Amino acid sequence: MSELRWKALDAAQNRIIPTINIPEGKVTDFYGIHTFTDEAMKTLLSPDAYKKVSFAIKSGENIEGNVADEVASAMKSWAISKGATHYTHWFQPLTGGTAEKHDAFFDISFDGQAIEKFKGSALVQQESDASSLPNGGIRETFEARGYTAWDPNSPAFILYNTAGTGTLCIPSIYLSYTGDLLDAKTPLLNSSTVLDKAATSVANIFDRNVEKVTATCGIEQEYFLVDKALFYSRPDLLMCGRTVFGHSPAKGQQLEDHYFGSIPPRINAFMVDFEIEALKIGIPVRTRHNEVAPGQFEVAPTFEEINLACDHNILLMDIMKKTAIKHNFEVLFHEKPFAGINGSGKHNNWSISTDTGVNLLGPSSKPKESLRFVTFLINIIKAVHDHADILRATVATAGNEHRLGANEAPPAIISIFLGTQMTKVLEDIENKEIVEIEKGENAYIKLGLNRIPSILLDNTDRNRTSPFAFTGNKFEFRAVGSTANSATPMMVLNTIVANQLENFRKEYDFERENDPSKKEGIILKILKRYIKESKAILFEGNGYSQEWEEEAAKRGLSNFKLAPDALKAYISDSTVEIFEKMKVLTKKELQARYDIRLENYIKKIQIESRMIGDLAQNHVVSTAVKYQTRLVQTSKSLLEMELKDEAEPIIQIIKDISRHVKIISLKVGEMTDARRKANNIESVEERARLYSTEVKSFFDIIRKEVDKLELIIDDEDWPLTKYRELLFIR
Numbered sequence: 001m002s003e004l005r006w007k008a009l010d011a012a013q014n015r016i017i018p019t020i021n022i023p024e025g026k027v028t029d030f031y032g033i034h035t036f037t038d039e040a041m042k043t044l045l046s047p048d049a050y051k052k053v054s055f056a057i058k059s060g061e062n063i064e065g066n067v068a069d070e071v072a073s074a075m076k077s078w079a080i081s082k083g084a085t086h087y088t089h090w091f092q093p094l095t096g097g098t099a100e101k102h103d104a105f106f107d108i109s110f111d112g113q114a115i116e117k118f119k120g121s122a123l124v125q126q127e128s129d130a131s132s133l134p135n136g137g138i139r140e141t142f143e144a145r146g147y148t149a150w151d152p153n154s155p156a157f158i159l160y161n162t163a164g165t166g167t168l169c170i171p172s173i174y175l176s177y178t179g180d181l182l183d184a185k186t187p188l189l190n191s192s193t194v195l196d197k198a199a200t201s202v203a204n205i206f207d208r209n210v211e212k213v214t215a216t217c218g219i220e221q222e223y224f225l226v227d228k229a230l231f232y233s234r235p236d237l238l239m240c241g242r243t244v245f246g247h248s249p250a251k252g253q254q255l256e257d258h259y260f261g262s263i264p265p266r267i268n269a270f271m272v273d274f275e276i277e278a279l280k281i282g283i284p285v286r287t288r289h290n291e292v293a294p295g296q297f298e299v300a301p302t303f304e305e306i307n308l309a310c311d312h313n314i315l316l317m318d319i320m321k322k323t324a325i326k327h328n329f330e331v332l333f334h335e336k337p338f339a340g341i342n343g344s345g346k347h348n349n350w351s352i353s354t355d356t357g358v359n360l361l362g363p364s365s366k367p368k369e370s371l372r373f374v375t376f377l378i379n380i381i382k383a384v385h386d387h388a389d390i391l392r393a394t395v396a397t398a399g400n401e402h403r404l405g406a407n408e409a410p411p412a413i414i415s416i417f418l419g420t421q422m423t424k425v426l427e428d429i430e431n432k433e434i435v436e437i438e439k440g441e442n443a444y445i446k447l448g449l450n451r452i453p454s455i456l457l458d459n460t461d462r463n464r465t466s467p468f469a470f471t472g473n474k475f476e477f478r479a480v481g482s483t484a485n486s487a488t489p490m491m492v493l494n495t496i497v498a499n500q501l502e503n504f505r506k507e508y509d510f511e512r513e514n515d516p517s518k519k520e521g522i523i524l525k526i527l528k529r530y531i532k533e534s535k536a537i538l539f540e541g542n543g544y545s546q547e548w549e550e551e552a553a554k555r556g557l558s559n560f561k562l563a564p565d566a567l568k569a570y571i572s573d574s575t576v577e578i579f580e581k582m583k584v585l586t587k588k589e590l591q592a593r594y595d596i597r598l599e600n601y602i603k604k605i606q607i608e609s610r611m612i613g614d615l616a617q618n619h620v621v622s623t624a625v626k627y628q629t630r631l632v633q634t635s636k637s638l639l640e641m642e643l644k645d646e647a648e649p650i651i652q653i654i655k656d657i658s659r660h661v662k663i664i665s666l667k668v669g670e671m672t673d674a675r676r677k678a679n680n681i682e683s684v685e686e687r688a689r690l691y692s693t694e695v696k697s698f699f700d701i702i703r704k705e706v707d708k709l710e711l712i713i714d715d716e717d718w719p720l721t722k723y724r725e726l727l728f729i730r
C-alpha cells in the first residue's frame, strides 16, 4: 500500500501540462457552437415550423407531430454535421446527477438498408425502462415504465467523448407512467410558472405593462482539484469522495495565501480547457479564482434564466469531470473532502426580473421604483421566514452535514443578511407612523422612500457567514452543497416566494376595496406588518458564533444540525399544503423525495462507515503493528546491550501505538454493531436517525486515533497519501 503512495507521488510530481486546442477567433466566435440554439433553429427550420416551436416554448404547450418531425430532422442533420453519432434524452433523476442512455442515429431499415434516423416522436417523448433509478415508491417494479420528454426551454447540445464522436443531448423531463414527477427539473419548471404568475400580478400594481416575470440564477461553483494518481491512492476519496482520515498538514489555510492568489499553471490550463468546452455548449462561464482552502477553486458563469442556469451548472460539473481526465486531475465536488479546512458550496444567486427589463430586486433612486423594490424584498423575507424549514431541507445531505451545523460556512440556521442600509430602511418602514397623504403631495417622499440609495454599499462589504444574503440586487443562497442539483433548492425558493406574492396580492386587493387611502399607504401598511411578523429571521452578525445559536433559539428559529431532522420538512403539513396549492409537487411526490433523500443519506453514511472500518483495520492497524514489531526488535537489542535509558523512549512509542490500536479496534467493532442494529430497522426514518446519531458518532473517535498514529509511524511506511501531498502537489 505504501508502495502505491510512493508511486502516486512520483507520478504526480512529473506531470506535463497537456496541449489545449484553443479555438480560433474571439469567444463570441465559438460560443454556443455545440448548441442547437434559437439561431440554429431559425436557419434550419421552415418559417412556419420555427414559429410553432417558438410558440410552444413560450406557452409551454405541446409541439404538434409534424412540427416535431421537422425539428427532429433539422436537429439530426445539424448534429451529424458536427460529428454526433448518437442521441439521448438527458434528464435529472432524483439521484442528484444526470442520466443518459445513448441511441445511435444509425439504424437498419425494413429492407435491410443502413440509414440515419431520428423521428419527431423520439425527440418529443421516450419510454425509459430505468427501473433502477430511485422513485421513492412511486413506481412499482411491475410497472417500471417512466417517460422522458423534451423540455424545449433548454436547448439541445452535443457532448463529445474522448474518442471525438458526439452525442446529441436533448434536455428532458422525467415522469412516471401515471404522471408523477420523478425528476428535479419538472418541479423547477412548475415553480417558475407559478412564480411568473404571482410576481407579474404584484408587478402590475406598479406597472401595467409587465407581462412576464422570470427568475434568474447565477451559480458559483466551488471545487477541489487533486492529482489523479494521488486520488487513486486514497481508497476513501475513490469510494466516498472525501477523506475519512488524514492529519492536518503543518500548513493549512491559516496564511490565507491561496484565496485570490495567482492560479498555478497546471490548474490554469485545466480551467482554460473546461471553460472552452463549456462556452462551446453555451454555458457563459466568466469567473475563475482560487478559493480559501489550498487546492480549492471556484468557477462562476453569468446568470441566466433559472431553468437554464440549473441545467448548465450540472452540465458544467460533468464537463469539468471529463476534462480533468486529460489533465490527470480529479475534481472533487464533495462538500467536505478534507477535515480542518474549508468545504465547498454552491452559491445560488437568485433574482427576479420583468419582461420590461427591470430587475425587481435592484434598488433605484426613483422613489416610485423604491416602493416596488421594497415590496418584493419584504415579500421574499416573509416567504423565507415562514418557510425556512423546507428551504433548509433542500440542502440537507450527508455531505452537506459537514458544513451546515458543523463549524463551517454557513450555519444550519436559516437567517437573512440585508446589510446596514437596507436594515435601516426596513426599520424606518416598520417604525414610522403611516401618514395621511394629502392631494398633491409626493407620497414617496412623505413615506421616506426617496432615501434608498441606488447602489448599496454593503454590496462590497458582505457577511460571508449568512446562509441567505441580500447582495445588492439579488439574494444569494449559500447553504447549497457543492454536489447538489440547484434545481431543487431553487424550485422551493420560487414556490415559497410565489405563494407569498399571491397572498400579498390578495391582501392588497382586499384592502383596496375596503380602504379609501392611496395605494402606496396600503402597500406600506401590509409591508409594516410583514416586517413585524418576519424580522426574527434578519441577522447581521456572525453566523458561526455560539451567541447566534443561543439568540436564534430565543427567536424561535429552527436549527437542524442533522440531515434526517432537517429533511422532515419535506412532508410537514405546511409544505404539503403550499406545494399542492401551487401545483408544484403533490403530497405523494414530496413523500417520495423525502424517502429517497433519507435512503441516500443512509447509504452514504453506510459506505463511509464501511470504508472507515476497512481502512482502519486493513491499512492503518496492520501498518502500525508492523512498525511496532520493528520497534520491539530495536528495543530488545538495546536492552540486550543494557542500554536501558536508550530503550525507554522506544518502549513508550510501542505502548502509545498499542493504546491507539486498541481503541481503533474496539470502536470499529462497536461501529459495526451499530450499523448492524440500524440495518435491522424497518422504518427508513428510524434507520436514518440511527445512522446520523449512533453510527456516525464513531467517525470522529476513530479518526482521532488514526490521525495520531499518522504522527507516530515512520513516514516511509504510512499507507495513506498525506494531506500535505493531496493538497499541495499540483
Ligand code: ADP
Pocket: 216, 217, 218, 219, 220, 287, 300, 301, 302, 303, 304, 349, 350, 351, 352, 359, 473, 474
Ligand atoms: P461573488 O463571488 O462576489 O458573490 P461572483 O461574481 O463570483 O460574485 O458571482 C456572482 C454571481 O451572481 C454571478 O454568477 C452573477 O452572474 C450572478 N448574478 C448577478 N446578478 C444577478 C441577478 N440579477 N440574478 C441572478 N444572478 C445574478
Ligand code: MG
Pocket: 220, 347, 476
Ligand atoms: Mg458569492
